[in-house]
Amino acid sequence: MADAAVKEKPADAAEAQLTDGFNLLIDALKLNGLDTIYGVPGIPITDFGRMAQAAGIRVLSFRHEQNAGYAASIAGFLTKKPGVCLTVSAPGFLNGLTALAHATTNCFPMILLSGSSEREIVDLQQGDYEEMDQLAIAKPLCKAAYRVLHAQDIGIGLARAIRAAVSGRPGGVYLDLPAKLFGQVMDAEKGKNSLVKVIDAAPAQIPSPDSVKRALDVLKSAKRPLIILGKGAAYAQADDAIRAFVEKTGAPFLPMSMGKGLLPDTHPQCAGAARSTVLKDSDVVMLIGARLNWLLSHGKGKAWGDAPKKFIQVDIEPKEMDSNVEIVAPVVGDIGSCVGAMLGVMGNWPAPPADWVKTVTSKRDENVAKMAPRLMNNNVPMDYHGALGVLRDVVKARPDAILVNEGANTLDLARGIIDVYKPRKRIDVGTWGIMGIGMGYAIAAAVETGKPVLCVEGDSAFGFSGMEVETICRYKLPVCIVIFNNDGIYRGTDVNNASADPATTVFVKGSRYDKMIEAFGGTGVNATSPDELRRAVNEAMDSGKPTLINAVIDPKAGSESGRIGNLNPQSALKKK
Numbered sequence: 020m021a022d023a024a025v026k027e028k029p030a031d032a033a034e035a036q037l038t039d040g041f042n043l044l045i046d047a048l049k050l051n052g053l054d055t056i057y058g059v060p061g062i063p064i065t066d067f068g069r070m071a072q073a074a075g076i077r078v079l080s081f082r083h084e085q086n087a088g089y090a091a092s093i094a095g096f097l098t099k100k101p102g103v104c105l106t107v108s109a110p111g112f113l114n115g116l117t118a119l120a121h122a123t124t125n126c127f128p129m130i131l132l133s134g135s136s137e138r139e140i141v142d143l144q145q146g147d148y149e150e151m152d153q154l155a156i157a158k159p160l161c162k163a164a165y166r167v168l169h170a171q172d173i174g175i176g177l178a179r180a181i182r183a184a185v186s187g188r189p190g191g192v193y194l195d196l197p198a199k200l201f202g203q204v205m206d207a208e209k210g211k212n213s214l215v216k217v218i219d220a221a222p223a224q225i226p227s228p229d230s231v232k233r234a235l236d237v238l239k240s241a242k243r244p245l246i247i248l249g250k251g252a253a254y255a256q257a258d259d260a261i262r263a264f265v266e267k268t269g270a271p272f273l274p275m276s277m278g279k280g281l282l283p284d285t286h287p288q289c290a291g292a293a294r295s296t297v298l299k300d301s302d303v304v305m306l307i308g309a310r311l312n313w314l315l316s317h318g319k320g321k322a323w324g325d326a327p328k329k330f331i332q333v334d335i336e337p338k339e340m341d342s343n344v345e346i347v348a349p350v351v352g353d354i355g356s357c358v359g360a361m362l363g364v365m366g367n368w369p370a371p372p373a374d375w376v377k378t379v380t381s382k383r384d385e386n387v388a389k390m391a392p393r394l395m396n397n398n399v400p401m402d403y404h405g406a407l408g409v410l411r412d413v414v415k416a417r418p419d420a421i422l423v424n425e426g427a428n429t430l431d432l433a434r435g436i437i438d439v440y441k442p443r444k445r446i447d448v449g450t451w452g453i454m455g456i457g458m459g460y461a462i463a464a465a466v467e468t469g470k471p472v473l474c475v476e477g478d479s480a481f482g483f484s485g486m487e488v489e490t491i492c493r494y495k496l497p498v499c500i501v502i503f504n505n506d507g508i509y510r511g512t513d514v515n516n517a518s519a520d521p522a523t524t525v526f527v528k529g530s531r532y533d534k535m536i537e538a539f540g541g542t543g544v545n546a547t548s549p550d551e552l553r554r555a556v557n558e559a560m561d562s563g564k565p566t567l568i569n570a571v572i573d574p575k576a577g578s579e580s581g582r583i584g585n586l587n588p589q590s591a592l593k594k595k
């Protein structure tokens with residue numbers, strides 16, 4: 020056994036006094052509680068992975084670096100510690116880089132550790148094995164990028180990476196580790212002393228009392244208040260304070276996709292099912308850990324209606340203020356401190372005007388009632404509503420399970436239909452609407468939380484990371500994947516009349532994704548009706564066995580681009 024060999028090697032006197040780059044990096048990670056690595060082995064980091072595993076770090080080997088990177092990024096979101104991804108030079112690094120950029124865009128703390136080739140050769144462009152100036156390439160795509168050239172700097176290098184990843188607005192950090200570094204030897208005692216245990220990596224950022232008062236004054240003046248909870252609020256892990264604050268205001272709240280569950284979707288103040296009404300008709304909007312980007316129509320235009328609106332924004336990043344519209348009351352600080360400070364000085368808070376609460380509640384109840392019968396349909400072939408009605412019940416019965424979701428129709432409809440009951444239980448495509456996060460997220464969610472995972476995947480979305488079902492089986496993770504198989508992207512019905520090639524959005528008809536997982540010893544199920552789906556998902560969630568369910572969905576059921584068809588250039592042209 021490799022680890023036994025490493026541990027039991029008799030240390031002769033001279034050797035005992037030396038350490039090397041491999042061990043220093045392992046010690047530095049452990050010293051800072053970074054106990055899990057997601058990666059793909061190869062030159063020059065194969066031995067590093069082995070030695071890290073032998074030293075008690077959990078090292079999960081993936082089939083593609085991008086998926087390992089997505090795993091690390093969501094590990095960062097779920098734990099507030101940087102998720103660590105480990106890649107080989109050039110191509111492996113580039114595969115991981117998409118995930119690093121994704122982490123940065125989504126404000127998730129992550130560190131990409133990558134081996135790199137020999138500096139002297141790379142810099143003279145003499146054609147080294149996997150030659151690439153990785154540091155230069157990573158820089159514009161992450162929050163910070165560093166290179167460590169000397170073993171005695173490993174401690175400082177990792178400390179800088181950790182601080183950069185988690186302090187302020189979290190994000191992705193690149194740490195370049197040239198091959199030679201690992202073999203560098205130094206005195207063990209000096210090496211030990213060179214390591215840094217990062218103290219208070221994400222210091223509390225206390226908002227100014229003036230900003231807190233200003234925000235509360237504006238909120239109190241509202242006739243039609245709205246609170247929007249984004250994934251920054253979920254990340255902050257200030258769950259009790261956020262809930263207490265929202266409840267004290269009595270205002271309707273709208274959870275963004277990954278902010279769902281901070282307060283349950285079934286909470287009386289939840290306005291999720293009255294989204295367009297609250298966006299249009301609110302007069303004061305408080306954003307907590309949510310940006311006014313495309314997902315909120317930039318805070319202006321048709322979606323927000325004509326009535327004048329005042330925005331309050333709670334965020335750790337001062338530059339976020341006024342990014343799209345004027346923020347009349349910026350509250351800059353970490354969400355725990357900001358919400359705590361507001362709670363501390365709210366005093367007796369007046370309930371919002373009853374007519375506003377009533378408008379929102381009746382709109383919500385009306386929409387929920389309209390949807391209800393569609394969710395109970397038992398149509399064959401299944402439509403999205405019939406299948407999602409089942410999954411909604413499954414999650415309701417298991418509020419601790421983590422829901423991973425990607426696709427177009429599969430994403431947009433699942434977001435609206437499946438209620439979430441607890442914080443950080445829904446993870447999805449995030450700010451970029453990226454396809455491919457599915458299996459990486461599922462693996463990290465299972466590893467980091469130990470909870471069962473339900474992945475609701477479009478058939479196209481799944482294809483981006485599908486090979487990781489082997490990884491799920493290899494590590495025996497409690498993951499149930501449900502593929503909404505509608506034969507393609509958005510719909511399976513497109514026809515190409517110009518040649519014998521299939522249309523660009525369709526896949527092989529009647530594909531049996533369930534057979535993929537059987538190749539690796541997992542359980543595959545082909546489900547053609549809501550009843551079959553219910554039975555299969557319940558069984559998988561209860562057994563914890565890796566399972567892939569091919570849910571056969573009517574190819575005609577979806578619509579182009581799901582809910583965001585309006586963003587297609589062709590739709591914009593049609594409007595003109």
Ligand code: ADP
Binds near residue numbers: 252309
């Ligand atoms: P969503 O997509 O859910 O609307 P965004 O990713 O757009 O959310 O916004 C998240 C925001 O949360 C970012 O502006 C980020 O700076 C902020 N944020 C992240 N963590 C914290 C924190 N601990 N305290 C305050 N703000 C935070």
Ligand code: TZD
Binds near residue numbers: 454478479505509581
């Ligand atoms: N590539 C990447 C990395 N991200 C993307 N978002 C896309 C391509 C474009 N895209 C979407 O925005 S959704 C989607 C693609 C390819 C797939 C939709 O098909 P699906 O879901 O099968 O996953 P539905 O249920 O058929 O709509």
Ligand code: MG
Binds near residue numbers: 478479504506508509
């Ligand atoms: Mg599809």
